[in-house]
Amino acid sequence: xxxxxxxxxxxxxxxxxxxxxxxxxxxxxxxxxxxxxxxxxxxxxxxxxxxxxxxxxxxxxxxxxxxxxxxxxxxxxxxxxxxxxxxxxxxxxxxxxxxxxxxxxxxxxxxxxxxxxxxxxxxxxxxxxxxxxxxxxxxxxxxxxxxxxxxxxxxxxxxxxxxxxxxxxxxxxxxxxxxxxxxxxxxxxxxxxxxxxxxxxxxxxxxxxxxxxxxxxxxxxxxxxxxxxxxxxxxxxxxxxxxxxxxxxxxxxxxxxxxxxxxxxxxxxxxxxxxxxxxxxxxxxxxxxxxxxxxxxxxxxxxxxxxxxxxxxxxxxxxxxxxxxxxxxxxxxxxxxxxxxxxxxxxxxxxxxxxxxxxxxxxxxxxxxxxxxxxxxxxxxxxxxxxxxxxxxxxxxxxxxxxxxxxxxxxxxxxxxxxxxxxxxxxxxxxxxxxxxxxxxxxxxxxxxxxxxxxxxxxxxxxx
Amino acid sequence: xxxxxxxxxxxxxxxxxxxxxxxxxxxxxxxxxxxxxxxxxxxxxxxxxxxxxxxxxxxxxxxxxxxxxxxxxxxxxxxxxxxxxxxxxxxxxxxxxxxxxxxxxxxxxxxxxxxxxxxxxxxxxxxxxxxxxxxxxxxxxxxxxxxxxxxxxxxxxxxxxxxxxxxxxxxxxxxxxxxxxxxxxxxxxxxxxxxxxxxxxxxxxxxxxxxxxxxxxxxxxxxxxxxxxxxxxxxxxxxxxxxxxxxxxxxxxxxxxxxxxxxxxxxxxxxxxxxxxxxxxxxxxxxxxxxxxxxxxxxxxxxxxxxxxxxxxxxxxxxxxxxxxxxxxxxxxxxxxxxxxxxxxxxxxxxxxxxxxxxxxxxxxxxxxxxxxxxxxxxxxxxxxxxxxxxxxxxxxxxxxxxxxxxxxxxxxxxxxxxxxxxxxxxxxxxxxxxxx
Numbered sequence: 090x091x092x093x094x095x096x097x098x099x100x101x102x103x104x105x106x107x108x109x110x111x112x113x114x115x116x117x118x119x120x121x122x123x124x125x126x127x128x129x130x131x132x133x134x135x136x137x138x139x140x141x142x143x144x145x146x147x148x149x150x151x152x153x154x155x156x157x158x159x160x161x162x163x164x165x166x167x168x169x170x171x172x173x174x175x176x177x178x179x180x181x182x183x184x185x186x187x188x189x190x191x192x193x194x195x196x197x198x199x200x201x202x203x204x205x206x207x208x209x210x211x212x213x214x215x216x217x218x219x220x221x222x223x224x225x226x227x228x229x230x231x232x233x234x235x236x237x238x239x240x241x242x243x244x245x246x247x248x249x250x251x252x253x254x255x256x257x258x259x260x261x262x263x264x265x266x267x268x269x270x271x272x273x274x275x276x277x278x279x280x281x282x283x284x285x286x287x288x289x290x291x292x293x294x295x296x297x298x299x300x301x302x303x304x305x306x307x308x309x310x311x312x313x314x315x316x317x318x319x320x321x322x323x324x325x326x327x328x329x330x331x332x333x334x335x336x337x338x339x340x341x342x343x344x345x346x347x348x349x350x351x352x353x354x355x356x357x358x359x360x361x362x363x364x365x366x367x368x369x370x371x372x373x374x375x376x377x378x379x380x381x382x383x384x385x386x387x388x389x390x391x392x393x394x395x396x397x398x399x400x401x402x403x404x405x406x407x408x409x410x411x412x413x414x415x416x417x418x419x420x421x422x423x424x425x426x427x428x429x430x431x432x433x434x435x436x437x438x439x440x441x442x443x444x445x446x447x448x449x450x451x452x453x454x455x456x457x458x459x460x461x462x463x464x465x466x467x468x469x470x471x472x473x474x475x476x477x478x479x480x481x482x483x484x485x486x487x488x489x490x491x492x493x494x495x496x497x498x499x500x501x502x503x504x505x506x507x508x509x510x511x512x513x514x515x516x517x518x519x520x521x522x523x524x525x526x527x528x529x530x531x532x533x534x535x536x537x538x539x540x541x542x543x544x545x546x547x548x549x550x551x552x553x
Numbered sequence: 554x555x556x557x558x559x560x561x562x563x564x565x566x567x568x569x570x571x572x573x574x575x576x577x578x579x580x581x582x583x584x585x586x587x588x589x590x591x592x593x594x595x596x597x598x599x600x601x602x603x604x605x606x607x608x609x610x611x612x613x614x615x616x617x618x619x620x621x622x623x624x625x626x627x628x629x630x631x632x633x634x635x636x637x638x639x640x641x642x643x644x645x646x647x648x649x650x651x652x653x654x655x656x657x658x659x660x661x662x663x664x665x666x667x668x669x670x671x672x673x674x675x676x677x678x679x680x681x682x683x684x685x686x687x688x689x690x691x692x693x694x695x696x697x698x699x700x701x702x703x704x705x706x707x708x709x710x711x712x713x714x715x716x717x718x719x720x721x722x723x724x725x726x727x728x729x730x731x732x733x734x735x736x737x738x739x740x741x742x743x744x745x746x747x748x749x750x751x752x753x754x755x756x757x758x759x760x761x762x763x764x765x766x767x768x769x770x771x772x773x774x775x776x777x778x779x780x781x782x783x784x785x786x787x788x789x790x791x792x793x794x795x796x797x798x799x800x801x802x803x804x805x806x807x808x809x810x811x812x813x814x815x816x817x818x819x820x821x822x823x824x825x826x827x828x829x830x831x832x833x834x835x836x837x838x839x840x841x842x843x844x845x846x847x848x849x850x851x852x853x854x855x856x857x858x859x860x861x862x863x864x865x866x867x868x869x870x871x872x873x874x875x876x877x878x879x880x881x882x883x884x885x886x887x888x889x890x891x892x893x894x895x896x897x898x899x900x901x902x903x904x905x906x907x908x909x910x911x912x913x914x915x916x917x918x919x920x921x922x923x924x925x926x927x928x929x930x931x932x933x934x935x936x937x938x939x940x941x942x943x944x945x946x947x948x949x950x951x952x953x954x955x956x957x958x959x960x961x962x963x964x965x966x967x968x969x970x971x972x973x974x975x976x977x978x979x980x981x982x983x984x985x986x987x988x989x990x
């Protein structure tokens with residue numbers, strides 16, 4: 090790997106003009122992916138990723154470059170080229186890189202590299218069998234396994250010098266149910282900051298597969314969802330995608346710093362029903378979105394975003410902290426060396442309330458129960474969001490009634506936060522991949538069961 | 554890396570055939586915001602993807618460390634990967650076609666002849682031009698990016714192919730506000746000829762589109778006649794292009810299974826895959842398997858004529874590969890709905906009561922490519938008696954993609970491509986279900 094002296098040379102080359110900050114990020118990652126389709130292992134792929142990203146800044150103006158070449162002459166040239174985009178004299182910033190700090194907050198028992206491909210592929214076979222045995226209407230099962238060990242080194246002109254290792258694994262199952270009328274699919278994809286022990290200590294592959302099959306079969310026999318405004322109960326776990334999309338992105342410095350978020354200047358103000366406390370926590374042991382250090386070399390931490398309905402904190406990376414004149418919350422993340430870091434979520438969730446699941450359903454005379462959410466997207470400037478309901482039921486007279494499919498929830502984040510009127514006590518998290526300007530990164534979403542008093546439901550059946 | 558040495562060592566270890574796909578990329582990106590250069594990225598990267606046949610199974614591996622020291626790792630990975638595969642599908646390393654089309658216009662030196670300084674200056678001016686268009690423009694992000702890519706495909710059967718492409722993208726992201734409501738728009742052009750970028754036009758369109766949506770409110774729920782703009786239609790075509798893949802058909806997850814020769818849409822619709830289109834990075838004479846590419850109309854006057862194939866799916870269906878076998882799977886090259894003859898403005902005038910849909914959000918989540926059902930957040934304009942009455946937002950439009958294609962009653966002449974070279978003109982549709990207030 091690149092030695093301390095070489096890294097120092099590159100940083101010095103980046104500071105030969107008027108820049109006031111330089112950073113080197115080195116990534117060495119080994120990933121294994123395996124896919125199964127029609128009960129056959131289709132593909133097993135190993136990939137070796139290696140590259141170096143150099144970032145140079147003056148104030149909050151940054152330039153970024155990256156390359157695969159570890160050669161001194163190439164790296165010094167890249168740093169000098171980047172420096173040329175700042176005019177003026179060098180500031181003669183003097184710094185030393187001290188002892189390298191090594192991240193070790195998350196224990197890994199079995200490194201994926203110590204496990205044979207056969208053992209990994211066996212998980213696919215077990216999942217496939219369990220999903221198919223669940224119901225004869227399951228006609229296709231697609232399964233994807235992946236693991237990686239991502240080693241990063243980060244050094245900057247403030248003397249930061251850290252090394253962190255992220256070990257993650259995930260199995261994602263997509264079961265398809267079909268009859269003569271339609272095809273419907275169910276998805277389940279748990280993962281974590283774990284080694285191969287994830288599959289013996291944390292999850293049972295058969296249970297994961299059966300759950301995907303259950304959703305597919307339930308939706309196969311569901312009616313089309315009616316449209317209109319109605320109360321919606323969103324269940325725990327992946328239901329937290331509502332907060333992630335509708336509020337989380339608008340609390341990232343990426344949109345706040347430019348004044349492009351509806352939550353600009355609202356710190357200390359009530360932005361949600363007082364029942365709502367929301368947290369972004371990158372320190373949760375072995376969680377999917379956790380790490381010891383963020384991708385700017387700062388220790389991950391727990392951030393209380395909303396406390397009892399009041400906006401408490403944004404998620405802020407190093408450079409946006411300067412632009413916003415606010416504190417950095419150690420929220421800099423990136424997919425790989427191909428991206429400059431920016432403010433991103435880690436494990437983000439609405440905290441527990443006091444109602445039970447049963448109380449929330451019983452208190453709802455008519456509405457939609459969204460048991461499983463699909464994906465969605467949000468326009469940070471307006472807070473307009475939409476997301477698909479993966480498994481839904483109508484609620485009639487305080488009871489869960491017939492299953493419905495094809496529903497989409499549409500609204501704005503700010504509006505929904507105020508309209509959350511019941512929060513359960515059954516917090517659960519689920520795994521997702523979040524895409525934004527610094528690439529696609531693992532994040533947990535989560536919440537207890539919540540009720541939104543009224544939201545637009547777009548269905549395929551027409552108005553009720 | 555010495556590929557001949559790799560091929561030789563692989564053969565000695567029992568790998569029957571082997572192929573390397575070597576890509577060299579370079580990139581230059583800038584973004585300006587509030588009169589200053591905010592983002593500036595330069596990059597040069599290499600990636601080597603290798604596949605090899607071992608005991609009649611295909612093993613794959615990729616690496617960004619390119620040196621002879623990696624040869625043993627590559628060979629061991631290919632063998633381990635091939636041994637784990639139990640798919641019975643026949644696998645191929647291709648000896649090549651007799652003839653490959655000469656494709657011109659894929660690399661243009663004009664991008665490198667304009668200095669970085671001038672590109673930054675023009676992008677800064679572009680931001681100002683948008684601001685000057687309307688007082689209600691609150692924020693503009695102007696961006697310019699370009700990339701060039703060289704590809705070498707070489708295998709142990711003696712095939713050796715090269716290509717070089719480049720492309721630039723210039724555009725603006727605009728936020729408009731009237732004090733109460735805030736709306737956004739994105740407008741861009743892409744080409745590999747720097748002279749093609751019309752900054753005045755990009756600024757004007759971007760500003761107009763953002764401002765036009767101010768004050769948008771939901772409309773009443775119900776069925777509406779729809780005019781889907783070129784941007785909205787290409788964003789809806791994108792998540793549905795998978796149904797044209799023979800792999801999806803063979804897996805029985807495509808709605809188009811068994812429909813070759815049948816009318817799957819209105820006879821106004823022709824859908825094209827054109828690998829020879831000029832100025833597109835998706836163009837080229839060969840795919841990632843080394844098969845010669847070809848121009849095809851997958852849907853001709855509403856009738857499905859065929860699917861997209863790679864070597865594997867073609868063998869299964871006993872047809873020839875269409876040259877759509879890429880590293881990421883079976884995908885089209887430049888994929889679009891062929892433009893018709895109607896002008897957009899005349900089409901708006903022809904609507905009695907309907908909706909123009911200009912933007913569809915969350916198309917990755919709100920569509921189901923297996924069933925074709927979609928339910929998407931939309932914005933646009935309400936039209937009555939040929940006149941735009943007011944902007945509309947926070948509504949959902951729902952339907953089924955194939956049913957919608959059957960209900961197309963008019964195709965405009967304004968073909969536009971999105972970032973991924975999927976394109977469409979504006980389409981007039983008999984009706985879709987709208988959920989509003």
